[in-house]
Amino acid sequence: MCGIAGAFDTQGRRLFPAERLDRMGAALEHRGPDASSTHLEPGLAMVVRRLALVDPEHGAQPMALGGLRLSVNGELFAHRAERTRLEGAGTVFRTASDTEVWLQAWRKDGPAYLERAHGQFALAMWSSKERTLWLARDRFGICPLFLARADGWLLWASSARALFASGLIAPQADPRGIDHQLVFLGQSPVRTPFAGITPLGVGEAMELRSEGSTRQWSFGAIDFCSPRSRARVDRGQVIEALDQGLREAVKLRLEADAPVGLYLSGGVDSSLLAALAARHRKDLTAFSVRLEGVGLDEADQAATTARALGLAHVVVPLDAAALGRHFPAVVAAAESPVLDHANVCLLLLAREVHARGFKAVLTGEGADEAFGGYPWIRWQQLLSTGGGVARGAVHGLLSLLAGGGRMEAIRRGHLLRSLAQAPVLELMGRARERFYSSGMRDSLQGWVPSDDHRWELPDTHPLNQSLFADYRILLRGHLLADKGDRMAMASSVEPRFPYLDEKVVALAASLPPELKVNAQGDKWILRQVARRYLPSSVALRRKHMFRAEPVIHGPGRPGWVDQLLSPESLQRTGYFDPRAVASAMVRRQRPSWSPRRSLDEAGLSGVVSTQLWHHLFLGGGLCELPVSDAQRGALNP
Numbered sequence: 001m002c003g004i005a006g007a008f009d010t011q012g013r014r015l016f017p018a019e020r021l022d023r024m025g026a027a028l029e030h031r032g033p034d035a036s037s038t039h040l041e042p043g044l045a046m047v048v049r050r051l052a053l054v055d056p057e058h059g060a061q062p063m064a065l066g067g068l069r070l071s072v073n074g075e076l077f078a079h080r081a082e083r084t085r086l087e088g089a090g091t092v093f094r095t096a097s098d099t100e101v102w103l104q105a106w107r108k109d110g111p112a113y114l115e116r117a118h119g120q121f122a123l124a125m126w127s128s129k130e131r132t133l134w135l136a137r138d139r140f141g142i143c144p145l146f147l148a149r150a151d152g153w154l155l156w157a158s159s160a161r162a163l164f165a166s167g168l169i170a171p172q173a174d175p176r177g178i179d180h181q182l183v184f185l186g187q188s189p190v191r192t193p194f195a196g197i198t199p200l201g202v203g204e205a206m207e208l209r210s211e212g213s214t215r216q217w218s219f220g221a222i223d224f225c226s227p228r229s230r231a232r233v234d235r236g237q238v239i240e241a242l243d244q245g246l247r248e249a250v251k252l253r254l255e256a257d258a259p260v261g262l263y264l265s266g267g268v269d270s271s272l273l274a275a276l277a278a279r280h281r282k283d284l285t286a287f288s289v290r291l292e293g294v295g296l297d298e299a300d301q302a303a304t305t306a307r308a309l310g311l312a313h314v315v316v317p318l319d320a321a322a323l324g325r326h327f328p329a330v331v332a333a334a335e336s337p338v339l340d341h342a343n344v345c346l347l348l349l350a351r352e353v354h355a356r357g358f359k360a361v362l363t364g365e366g367a368d369e370a371f372g373g374y375p376w377i378r379w380q381q382l383l384s385t386g387g388g389v390a391r392g393a394v395h396g397l398l399s400l401l402a403g404g405g406r407m408e409a410i411r412r413g414h415l416l417r418s419l420a421q422a423p424v425l426e427l428m429g430r431a432r433e434r435f436y437s438s439g440m441r442d443s444l445q446g447w448v449p450s451d452d453h454r455w456e457l458p459d460t461h462p463l464n465q466s467l468f469a470d471y472r473i474l475l476r477g478h479l480l481a482d483k484g485d486r487m488a489m490a491s492s493v494e495p496r497f498p499y500l501d502e503k504v505v506a507l508a509a510s511l512p513p514e515l516k517v518n519a520q521g522d523k524w525i526l527r528q529v530a531r532r533y534l535p536s537s538v539a540l541r542r543k544h545m546f547r548a549e550p551v552i553h554g555p556g557r558p559g560w561v562d563q564l565l566s567p568e569s570l571q572r573t574g575y576f577d578p579r580a581v582a583s584a585m586v587r588r589q590r591p592s593w594s595p596r597r598s599l600d601e602a603g604l605s606g607v608v609s610t611q612l613w614h615h616l617f618l619g620g621g622l623c624e625l626p627v628s629d630a631q632r633g634a635l636n637p
Contacts, residue, residue, distance in 0.1 A: 001494035003028030003049040004071040005157035006124055008133045008208055016045035020166050025049055027165035031158055031489045037061060039069060043210060044126055046071045051492055053256045053359055059097030067129040070103050073158055074121035074143045077252040114205055114219045118502050124156060131210035139220035140500045141202035141476040144485055148197050160197050160335045171617045175443040180452055181337045182432040182606040183409045183425060186477025188452040193336050202476050222471060224464040224509045242507060243529045249501035250276040258359040261285045264306060266298025268530050268539055269364035271305045273498055275533035278309045285312040287353055289345040292319040295548045305538055316352050318345055320551045324558040328625055332616050333490035334482035337609040341548035346487035354491040365479045366499030369470040370508035371523040372516040373543050380420035380466055410450040415457055420466035431603035437577045463513040553604045563623035564611035573614050576607050
C-alpha cells in the first residue's frame with residue numbers, strides 16, 4: 001500500500017508548482033515511508049510515497065511504460081496469474097512488480113481491465129499520447145482516494161491532509177458530511193466532513209481528457225442471487241467451494257516481499273483466517289488486544305487459538321487511560337469524527353505490528369457482510385418469523401430508547417427504511433439530533449443522511465438486501481475507512497482482507513439465504529468451513545461485536561474533553577447546544593443505567609469527536625491539545 005497524490009490541469013497545460021507537489025507527498029509519508037518519487041509535465045503532476053511490499057528494488061512509482069504512467073496505492077493480488085496470461089500473449093516484463101502488471105494489462109486492455117483487476121487499489125493512470133487521466137478505486141472501497149477542485153486544477157490524494165498541503169484548499173466544515181458521520185457511523189459515499197472534498201466512488205472510475213471531456217462509470221458491482229429462489233443446492237459442494245476459495249484468498253494475501261502478520265480475536269472470522277494462514281506459513285505472528293475494563297475481552301480465547309495453531313502471539317493491552325490518551329490520534333488519523341472507540345484498538349495494534357517489523361496484516365472484515373453476522377440481521381429474522389407481536393415489541397423498545405419523538409435519520413419512503421439496519425440508524429439519528437444547535441439544524445436545510453444513498457436493490461430476499469446495504473454503508477463508510485485503512489496506514493501497515501476476495505464475495509452473494517442465517521444461528525456456512533480447522537467451541541462461538549466502551553466522556557476522562565464541551569468551545573463551533581450537552585453530562589455520571597443514558601452516550605461520543613475533529617483540523621483553540629498540522633501531515637497530536 002502507498003500514498004498517492006497529484007494534480008490535473010482542466011484549463012490547459014500549466015506546470016504544477018513542484019514545491020506544492022512536494023508538500024502533498026510529505027503529508028503522505030506515513031502511508032509510504034520507504035521511498036518518495038514525483039513526476040511533473042505540463043498539465044499533470046504525480047507524487048507517490050511508497051510502502052514496498054512487492055519487488056522493493058524495481059517497483060518504484062510513478063512507473064512509466066509506452067506512454068503510460070501509473071501511480072497506484074494497494075495490491076493486485078492476482079498479479080502472478082495476470083503476468084502468466086500476458087506473457088502467453090507475448091508480453092515481456094522487466095520487473096517482478098505488480099505495478100508493471102497493471103501497466104502491461106492496461107496497454108493491452110485499456111480501462112476495461114478494471115473489470116478483471118482483482119485486488120485492493122486506488123490508482124491514477126496517465127496517457128501522455130492521449131492526454132488522458134484515469135482515476136479508479138477498487139470495488140469494495142479498501143483504498144481511499146479523495147478529490148477536490150481549485151484554481152482550474154483537479155487534485156487527488158489518498159488523504160484530505162495531502163489536499164490541504166497543496167496550499168490551494170483550506171479546511172472547512174461540511175455540516176452534511178458531519179451529520180452523515182454521526183448517524184451512519186462513517187463516511188458518506190459522496191461527501192466528507194470537509195467542504196469541497198469528495199471521495200471517488202467505490203468501484204468507480206473517472207476519465208478526464210485535456211480537451212475538457214469527462215466521464216465516470218462503475219465496475220464490478222456485487223451481484224446477489226435473485227429472488228427468493230428455493231433451488232436445491234448441494235451443501236457439501238458449496239462448503240467445499242467456500243473452503244477452497246478462502247484458502248486461495250488467504251494464500252494470495254500472504255504473498256509479499258515483506259513480513260505479513262494477522263489480527264486475531266476470539267471469534268470465528270479471524271480464527272479461521274489464522275488456521276488457513278498457518279497451513280501456508282509456519283512463522284506467523286498473531287496480534288490481539290486485551291480490553292481491561294473497557295469492553296468484552298476475548299484475549300484469552302485468542303491466546304488459546306494461537307497456541308493450538310502454533311502461532312507466535314502478541315497481546316496489546318488497552319484500558320480507559322490509554323483509550324483517552326490515544327483517542328486524539330485516532331481522530332487525527334481518520335480525518336473525521338469517530339464514534340467507534342474500538343478504533344483505538346486498531347491504532348495500537350498497527351503500531352505494534354509496525355514496531356515488530358511487519359508491513360502488512362490479514363484482518364477479518366467482510367465476513368459479517370458476506371454471511372450475515374450482525375445482530376440486526378438476527379432482528380430481521382425475528383421480525384420476519386415472529387409476526388405482529390415481535391414487530392410491536394421491537395418498535396416499542398426503539399421508542400423507549402429514543403425517548404419518544406419522531407426519528408428522521410432515514411427519509412420516509414427511502415429504501416433503507418425497510419431494511420434490518422433501519423432501527424440502528426434511526427436510534428443514532430435520534431442520539432445526535434437531540435444535541436444539535438438550532439444553527440446546525442438550519443444548516444442542514446431539511447437534508448437527512450439517507451439522501452446520500454441512492455441505489456437500486458436487486459429483487460431478492462430481504463436478508464440479501466440487508467447484506468447489500470451492510471456492504472455499502474457500514475463496510476465502505478466505517479470498517480474499511482476510519483477503522484481499517486486509516487488506523488493501519490497511520491503506522492505504515494497495509495491491511496489485507498481475505499473475506500473481500502472477489503471470488504469469495506461472489507460465491508457468498510450467490511448462496512441461498514438459509515445457508516447464511518437459519519435456526520442454527522448466523523454465518524452457518526462459514527462455521528461449517530471453520531469446523532474443518534478449528535475446535536467446535538471456536539467455530540460455533542457466538543458473535544460478539546468488537547466494541548470498546550465509550551469511556552472518553554465518563555468518569556476519569558481527560559481534561560481536554562471538558563474543555564471541548566465547555567459552553568465557550570461549543571458556541572465557537574456552533575454544531576451543538578451547550579445546555580443539552582451539559583444536561584447529558586450530568587446524567588452520564590449517574591451510576592444507574594437507563595435507556596436515555598445509552599442514547600446520551602452515543603450522542604456524547606459524537607459531540608466529543610466532532611469537537612475534537614474541528615479543533616485538530618479547523619484552527620484549534622478549543623482545548624489544550626496541539627492541532628494536527630495539515631501542512632505537514634502530523635498524525636500524533
